[in-house]
Amino acid sequence: MIRLPSSIDKPISPDVSLSNRFSIRNCARWTSPYSSRPSIVIVHSIAASLKSAIFMKLSWLMFPIPSHPRLFAALLWGAPRIHGELLKLGIEVSQATVGRYLPWRPKVPSPTWRSFLHNHLSDIAAIDMFVVATATFRLLYTLIVLNHDRRRIIHFDVTQYPTQDWLARQMTEAFPWDTAPNYLLRDRDASYGARFRDRIRVMGITEVITAPRSPWQNPYVERLIGSIRRECLDHIIIFNEHQLRGVLSSYFQYYHKTRTHLSVDKDCPQPRPIQPPSAGTIIAFPQVGGLHHRYERRAA
Numbered sequence: 001m002i003r004l005p006s007s008i009d010k011p012i013s014p015d016v017s018l019s020n021r022f023s024i025r026n027c028a029r030w031t032s033p034y035s036s037r038p039s040i041v042i043v044h045s046i047a048a049s050l051k052s053a054i055f056m057k058l059s060w061l062m063f064p065i066p067s068h069p070r071l072f073a074a075l076l077w078g079a080p081r082i083h084g085e086l087l088k089l090g091i092e093v094s095q096a097t098v099g100r101y102l103p104w105r106p107k108v109p110s111p112t113w114r115s116f117l118h119n120h121l122s123d124i125a126a127i128d129m130f131v132v133a134t135a136t137f138r139l140l141y142t143l144i145v146l147n148h149d150r151r152r153i154i155h156f157d158v159t160q161y162p163t164q165d166w167l168a169r170q171m172t173e174a175f176p177w178d179t180a181p182n183y184l185l186r187d188r189d190a191s192y193g194a195r196f197r198d199r200i201r202v203m204g205i206t207e208v209i210t211a212p213r214s215p216w217q218n219p220y221v222e223r224l225i226g227s228i229r230r231e232c233l234d235h236i237i238i239f240n241e242h243q244l245r246g247v248l249s250s251y252f253q254y255y256h257k258t259r260t261h262l263s264v265d266k267d268c269p270q271p272r273p274i275q276p277p278s279a280g281t282i283i284a285f286p287q288v289g290g291l292h293h294r295y296e297r298r299a300a
Contacts, residue, residue, distance in 0.1 A: 078102075113217055117148065123182040124148045124208075125175075126221040129162060129189065130228075134238045142248065143167065145174045146221045147181075151261055152269040153224070153252050158241050164193030171199055183208050185218055220263075227255075235291055247288075254287045258294040 077085075079099035086093055117124065125147055132140045141162040145155040155174035159166055175181070180203045186192060187210050200207055210217035232251045238244045260266045279297035287294055 117185075117219075120148075120183060122149045124185055125154060125181040125183070126185040126218055128187065128218060128221045128225065129191070130225045132158075132233060132238055132244055134240065134244075136239070140238070140241055140244055142244070143170055144221055144224060145170070146224055148220055150269045151220065151224070151263055152256065156248060156252070158245050158248070160241065162191045164191060164195045167191060167193075168196045168199035171196070171203065175203060175205075180205050182206060185210070185221075187215070187218060188212055232288060232291065236289075250288050254292050254294070258287060258292070 079095055079102055082102075083093070083095040083098045086098070111119075125145060127143065127145050129141050129143050132142060134140060138160065140158055140160055142158050143156060143162070144153065146152070147154050155170065157170055157173075182205070184200060184205045185208045197207065215222050228248070228251065232247065236247055238247070256269045257272065258268065260268060260272075275297040277297070280299040281297065282295055283298050284293040284295055286292075
């Protein structure tokens with residue numbers, strides 16, 4: 001056990017022979033191989049100087065250099081882990097002493113929701129519904145199934161009565177055979193009843209349910225619904241299910257093959273080739289009834 005003085009009123013010059021000075025220097029090098037800062041060690045005896053090397057061993061933790069891989073790994077260690085390593089190196093020291101010289105560090109936070117979505121992009125599909133009012137004030141419900149990986153719309157359908165049986169059947173149509181994802185992200189809508197949940201469980205899909213009143217936890221499909229409204233439905237009067245289904249089919253073709261997306265490096269869900277200027281002049285092709293256009297180079 002070592003005890004370092006809490007304060008020193010005046011410098012102390014110990015009487016240390018030349019051979020003992022070399023011993024202290026070698027011990028310091030062995031115990032602190034990654035410290036690049038000069039340290040002043042004041043000792044009262046040879047025994048105390050050898051024990052003070054433990055402080056030099058821990059001093060680099062107070063001024064870490066995360067660029068070094070070994071230092072970065074040691075930053076994750078606590079006092080019990082470091083104490084165990086010192087015991088294996090033959091250094092007898094108390095765990096309380098080790099913990100006294102460790103710098104304070106905040107608790108490592110858990111992964112964020114954004115990190116979860118990013119780490120499982122290829123394994124997550126999201127579903128959501130939005131309402132479209134017709135010219136006769138009927139409410140039509142549209143179901144969207146979105147793949148997170150390339151922001152690709154896997155399936156959609158329109159109905160006036162979104163029952164749990166209808167929703168369960170849509171999942172079977174969206175993921176035939178063995179194409180089901182590992183996770184299905186959805187909100188807490190009451191339409192996803194027991195039969196829907198049973199169908200999802202039988203298909204081997206794990207449901208990830210967002211918190212109440214937290215649409216930001218299902219951001220990709222919410223952003224898609226906003227794009228559908230701003231770029232399509234806000235400019236068209238809908239009369240019935242058949243028309244809405246046709247309008248959405250036309251828009252989704254534009255969405256997949258023409259519209260660029262920031263989340264996929266300004267490409268389309270279905271990759272779109274780059275045409276050099278030598279390919280010809282630029283020609284506009286109307287899509288979605290003339291609401292949008294596809295621009296391509298064609299030889300004259």
